[in-house]
Amino acid sequence: VSRIHIVGTGLIGGSLGLALTQAGHEVTLADQSPTAAALARDLGAGRLAAPGDRPEVVVVSTPPDVTAGLVVRALADFPEAVVTDVASVKGAVLRDVVAAGADTTRYVGAHPMAGRERSGVVAARADLFEGRAFVVVPSPDSSAEAVAAVERLGRDIRSTVVRLDPADHDAAVAAVSHVPQLAASLVAARLEALGEEAVGLAGQGIRDVTRIAASDPGLWTQILAANAPAVRAVLRDLATDLQDVVAALDSLADESDPLAEGSRGVIARLISAGNAGQARLPGKHGGASTSYATVTVLVPDRPGELGRLFNDVGAAGVNLEDLRLEHGLGQPFGLAEIMVIPSVAGHLAEALEQRGWTLHG
Amino acid sequence: VSRIHIVGTGLIGGSLGLALTQAGHEVTLADQSPTAAALARDLGAGRLAAPGDRPEVVVVSTPPDVTAGLVVRALADFPEAVVTDVASVKGAVLRDVVAAGADTTRYVGAHPMAGRERSGVVAARADLFEGRAFVVVPSPDSSAEAVAAVERLGRDIRSTVVRLDPADHDAAVAAVSHVPQLAASLVAARLEALGEEAVGLAGQGIRDVTRIAASDPGLWTQILAANAPAVRAVLRDLATDLQDVVAALDSLADESDPLAEGSRGVIARLISAGNAGQARLPGKHGGASTSYATVTVLVPDRPGELGRLFNDVGAAGVNLEDLRLEHGLGQPFGLAEIMVIPSVAGHLAEALEQRGWTLHG
Numbered sequence: 001v002s003r004i005h006i007v008g009t010g011l012i013g014g015s016l017g018l019a020l021t022q023a024g025h026e027v028t029l030a031d032q033s034p035t036a037a038a039l040a041r042d043l044g045a046g047r048l049a050a051p052g053d054r055p056e057v058v059v060v061s062t063p064p065d066v067t068a069g070l071v072v073r074a075l076a077d078f079p080e081a082v083v084t085d086v087a088s089v090k091g092a093v094l095r096d097v098v099a100a101g102a103d104t105t106r107y108v109g110a111h112p113m114a115g116r117e118r119s120g121v122v123a124a125r126a127d128l129f130e131g132r133a134f135v136v137v138p139s140p141d142s143s144a145e146a147v148a149a150v151e152r153l154g155r156d157i158r159s160t161v162v163r164l165d166p167a168d169h170d171a172a173v174a175a176v177s178h179v180p181q182l183a184a185s186l187v188a189a190r191l192e193a194l195g196e197e198a199v200g201l202a203g204q205g206i207r208d209v210t211r212i213a214a215s216d217p218g219l220w221t222q223i224l225a226a227n228a229p230a231v232r233a234v235l236r237d238l239a240t241d242l243q244d245v246v247a248a249l250d251s252l253a254d255e256s257d258p259l260a261e262g263s264r265g266v267i268a269r270l271i272s273a274g275n276a277g278q279a280r281l282p283g284k285h286g287g288a289s290t291s292y293a294t295v296t297v298l299v300p301d302r303p304g305e306l307g308r309l310f311n312d313v314g315a316a317g318v319n320l321e322d323l324r325l326e327h328g329l330g331q332p333f334g335l336a337e338i339m340v341i342p343s344v345a346g347h348l349a350e351a352l353e354q355r356g357w358t359l360h361g
Numbered sequence: 362v363s364r365i366h367i368v369g370t371g372l373i374g375g376s377l378g379l380a381l382t383q384a385g386h387e388v389t390l391a392d393q394s395p396t397a398a399a400l401a402r403d404l405g406a407g408r409l410a411a412p413g414d415r416p417e418v419v420v421v422s423t424p425p426d427v428t429a430g431l432v433v434r435a436l437a438d439f440p441e442a443v444v445t446d447v448a449s450v451k452g453a454v455l456r457d458v459v460a461a462g463a464d465t466t467r468y469v470g471a472h473p474m475a476g477r478e479r480s481g482v483v484a485a486r487a488d489l490f491e492g493r494a495f496v497v498v499p500s501p502d503s504s505a506e507a508v509a510a511v512e513r514l515g516r517d518i519r520s521t522v523v524r525l526d527p528a529d530h531d532a533a534v535a536a537v538s539h540v541p542q543l544a545a546s547l548v549a550a551r552l553e554a555l556g557e558e559a560v561g562l563a564g565q566g567i568r569d570v571t572r573i574a575a576s577d578p579g580l581w582t583q584i585l586a587a588n589a590p591a592v593r594a595v596l597r598d599l600a601t602d603l604q605d606v607v608a609a610l611d612s613l614a615d616e617s618d619p620l621a622e623g624s625r626g627v628i629a630r631l632i633s634a635g636n637a638g639q640a641r642l643p644g645k646h647g648g649a650s651t652s653y654a655t656v657t658v659l660v661p662d663r664p665g666e667l668g669r670l671f672n673d674v675g676a677a678g679v680n681l682e683d684l685r686l687e688h689g690l691g692q693p694f695g696l697a698e699i700m701v702i703p704s705v706a707g708h709l710a711e712a713l714e715q716r717g718w719t720l721h722g
Contacts, residue, residue, distance in 0.1 A: 113562060127659075127721050133562055162558060172559030175551050180567040182606060185635030186599050187544045190536050192638040197523060198533030201474060201494055202642050208569045209541040210642065213635035221629040228613040235607050238547050242603065245543060246596050252589040260586075268582040274546030274574035277553040280560050281568055298488075304675025306684075311672050314665030323667075325684050360488050 001025055004153070005055035005078070007070055008032075009040035012086050012112065013061030014124030017045025019157040022126050028053050032062075040121045054078070057149055059110075060085040063219075064226050068096030075102045082146040084110045084153070088173060089226040090137040091166040098139070108150040109137035111169065112159060127158075134159030137169050167230075174230035179238065181212055181220060182231070188213035204324075241270055292321050293345035295338045298358040309336060309357065316351035318344050335360055362386055365514070366416035366439070368431055369393075370401035373447050373473065374422030375485030378406025380518040383487050389414050401482045415439070418510055420471075421446040424580075425587050429457030436463045443507040445471045445514070449534060450587040451498040452527040459500070469511040470498035472530065473520060488519075495520030498530050528591075535591035540599065542573055542581060543592070549574035565685075602631055653682050654706035656699045659719040670697060670718065677712035679705050696721055 002025050006013045009031040017040055021027050027046030031037040041048055058074040058081045060067055067087040074083045075097075083106055087093050090109045097107055113133040134154030138147045147163075154161040164172065188210040191199060224231055248263035257263075299305050313320055322339040340348055349359055363386050367374045370392040378401055382388050388407030392398040402409055419435040419442045421428055428448040435444045436458075444467055448454050451470045458468055474494040495515030499508045508524075515522040525533065549571040552560060585592055609624035618624075660666050674681055683700040701709055710720055 113564060125721065127719075130721070135562065162561065164558060168556070168559065172555070172562050175555055175559065176563040176567050179551060180548050180570040182603075182631070183544050183548045184566075184570055184639075185632050186602055186606075187541050188636075188638035189602060189631060189634035190540060190595055190599060190638060191641050192634055194533070194536055194641070195529070197525060198529065198536065199641050200523065200643060201496065201533050202537040203474060205545075205573045206537050206541040207642055208572045209545055210635070210639045211569050212566045213632075213639040215632065215636075217629045217632035217636065220632050221625050224610070224628050225613045225625055228610040232607060232610040232614055234551055235603070235610065238551060239600070239603055239607060241547055241550060242543075242596070242600055245547075246593060246600060249585070249589040249593040249596065252586045253593055264582050264586055267585050268578045270543070270550060271546050271574075271576065271578035271581050273550035273553055274571070275549075275576075275578065277549035277551060278545075278571045278574040280552050280555070281563050281571065282561060301680070303678055303680040304672075306681050307668070307671035307673070307675035310668035310670070311665075312668070314668035317664055319662070319664040320667050323684060323686050325681075358488075360486065360491075 002057060002149075002152075003028070003053070003055045004046075005030070005049060005053065005058045005074075005081070006046065007058065007060045007074060008062035009036050009045065009121050010061065011115070011120060011123050012128075013059070014040045014043065014045050014121035015114075015126065015128035016059055016061060016086075016112075016157065018043070018124055018126035019129060020153070021046055023156040025156070028055060036121060040124070043121060043124065045121070045124065055081050057081060057153060058083045059153070064089060064093075064222050068093045068100070071097050071107060072100040072102045075106060079103075081106065082149045083107050084150045086110055086112055087226070088177075088223055089170055091170045091230070092226045094137075094139050094166050104139040104141040105143045106146050107139055108142045108146045109139070109166065109169075110150055110154065111135040111137065111173070112154070112157070114159075129154075129157040129159045132159050134161050135169055136161055136163045137166050138163070139166075170227050170230040171233070174227055174234045178224055178227055178231045179234045181215060182224070182235065183238075184210050184213040185215075241273075245270060292339035293342040295340065295345055295349050295352065296360045297336045297338065297352060298360045299334050299336050301334055306336065309352075312352060312355045312357065313338060313348065315355075316348055318348045318351075363418060363510075363513075364389070364414070364416045365407075366391070366410060366414065366419045366435075366442070367407065368419065368421045368435060369423035370397050370406065370482050371422065372476070372481060372484050373489075374420070375401045375404065375406050375482035376475075376487065376489035377420055377422060377447075377473075377518065379404070379485055379487035380490060381514070382407055384517040386517065389416060397482060401485070404482060404485065406482070406485065416442050418442060418514060419444045420514070425450060425454075425583050429454045429461070432458050432468060433461040433463045436467060440464075442467065443510045444468050445511045447471055447473055448587070449538075449584055450531055452531045452591070453587045455498075455500050455527050465500045465502040466504045467507050468500055469503045469507045470500070470527065470530075471511055471515065472496040472498065472534070473515070473518070475520075490515075490518040490520045493520050495522050496530055497522055497524045498527050499524070500527075531588050531591040532594070535588055535595045539585055539588055539592045540595045542576060543585070543596065544599075545571050545574040602634075606631060653700035654703040656701065656706055656710050656713065657721045658697045658699065658713060659721045660695050660697050662695055667697065670713075673713060673716045673718065674699060674709065676716075677709055679709045679712075 005028045028049040029046045030049045060070045064087040248266040251257040251259045251263040324337040366389045378388050389410040390407045391410045421431045425448045428446045609627040612618040612620045612624040685698040
């Protein structure tokens with residue numbers, strides 16, 4: 001049992017309070033808004049902090065632009081405590097903490113890779129971090145004990161602990177999170193001025209590419225600004241490739257261009273590089289990407305039909321690995337693409353057809 | 362009943378043959394490869410073409426780089442027939458057909474918005490086009506009868522017929538298909554050189570953004586080259602926005618820059634434009650985008666569990682609108698995010714908890 005103090009009781013802070021309380025720790029709560037802190041307490045995230053509390057670990061869980069200041073204050077207010085924070089960019093926080101002359105032997109940054117579309121403590125869940133990565137980011141001066149305490153916290157909330165230094169963390173999230181966010185916005189922004197009929201031709205591809213373009217501009221501006229150097233580095237590489245493709249398309253649009261043959265090579269190489277990069281994404285269970293076979297089934301659009309379908313999949317003894325639902329254009333049915341390991345696809349297709357399902361291309 | 366001749370019996374040609382045969386038409390088949398044509402026949406896509414056939418409609422269904430030549434030949438070989446093609450870029454085909462001096466009163470382009478990951482006639486399905494958009498693209502000289510014949514063909518394969526002129530079609534697919542493809546490849550290409558731990562931080566966002574980056578380089582180089590002018594136009598707008606973002610990040614990375622405040626505005630405006638564009642994508646059933654509520658359920662990773670879950674959803678009288686499956690990092694369970702209309706989400710959550718399911722943040 002440890003004494004853990006949480007500063008900032010929003011979605012992440014509230015969820016940490018719930019998870020750590022359930023793990024048996026003694027959790028205290030503080031928030032700029034006394035109402036938010038009281039609400040977190042009422043939801044079971046811990047008790048309100050009081051003068052004289054002596055936490056062993058302090059977690060700063062606030063918007064990124066005030067994180068460093070609150071880390072510095074916590075290091076001063078609790079001179080025996082290990083202090084961590086959960087901001088999604090780590091280099092900028094550490095730089096500001098060091099610049100303030102704080103004791104960084106007791107500071108260890110963290111980044112729980114979890115979130116929800118909703119924010120605020122009412123959306124908090126004790127199991128928010130279960131099975132997610134929890135990145136522990138020591139400063140160059142962090143003591144081994146401080147690092148161990150923060151890693152223990154990650155395991156207590158049932159996350160998978162990963163250790164990275166600040167630069168590697170920020171470069172990683174720039175590539176796997178911040179630049180994809182910008183790319184989705186850049187593609188989606190093209191749709192703003194498009195005609196109604198043109199938008200009507202949109203298929204599953206652009207839906208997938210732009211899903212995260214629905215994100216909050218205020219929060220994302222803070223995140224991107226805080227990680228500007230790392231995002232800029234990845235974005236410049238991307239811009240270089242983009243300029244090459246635009247030049248290749250210029251050459252191909254002008255048919256008499258003797259470079260047109262080489263231009264096809266530029267495009268083919270980019271698509272191939274994309275193949276290789278995409279294949280590196282971890283597949284199911286964090287393991288290597290796996291190729292599944294797809295069985296596509298026509299599903300009438302009414303309650304219970306999907307249940308009946310998945311019941312029949314289960315009855316066939318087949319484990320569904322992944323699933324995509326697609327809805328027809330003005331049709332009273334949808335398509336369920338059931339992904340399974342290739343060796344059982346034939347058996348599954350047969351079993352479903354026997355049970356009266358219509359398989360679909 | 363019409364006499365319809367299909368040139369090229371791959372996935373699309375084969376599927377057209379199956380669908381049109383089932384619709385009661387008399388379908389004849391030809392392919393550069395006699396084996397492919399015979400296979401399509403054996404699968405029920407029609408009979409082999411013979412000298413003296415007098416088709417009323419000819420569909421050229423071949424790779425884009427040979428489409429125009431085969432359209433010109435079909436117009437000459439069958440002087441009474443309406444000729445169409447299914448290439449995914451329409452301006453370039455029409456330009457080459459006109460340049461060859463062919464009779465374009467009888468030519469009407471088309472683009473069925475359907476496909477599969479697999480290619481070849483063995484992957485063909487009679488229902489491939491059901492509920493999908495079928496874009497009819499008349500030339501300026503197409504006769505009303507020719508346009509009507511191709512629109513009828515789209516309805517016969519149970520597609521939703523949309524009419525666009527070649528430039529509008531090519532601009533639309535550049536924005537909703539070709540540029541998203543390139544953006545996915547550009548983002549995925551960044552992963553090629555990333556460290557193993559960094560790739561391990563990838564979440565659902567980048568998975569969605571890069572899913573279509575797994576596409577075939579050869580085919581996509583042909584498509585992008587054929588639509589170079591339209592793709593280039595959209596890509597240049599995107600590159601301009603990208604340069605603005607890079608400049609804003611440069612300014613933000615240098616904290617002393619007096620423009621840094623304005624730079625946050627540049628980023629916020631792009632994310633907002635992405636919000637607006639993304640919201641224009643048609644939602645379920647081709648209608649306006651709808652906001653669903655999400656109920657997230659922990660699902661043990663073994664056969665039958667998803668069936669049991671969806672059975673319980675059906676038993677609660679709730680219609681599932683969309684679904685996303687997520688797998689934990691090294692955990693023997695996954696998360697099912699069930700999207701439903703907001704008014705039934707509370708009832709569903711209650712019903713599932715009563716039946717012993719664990720809901721999850």
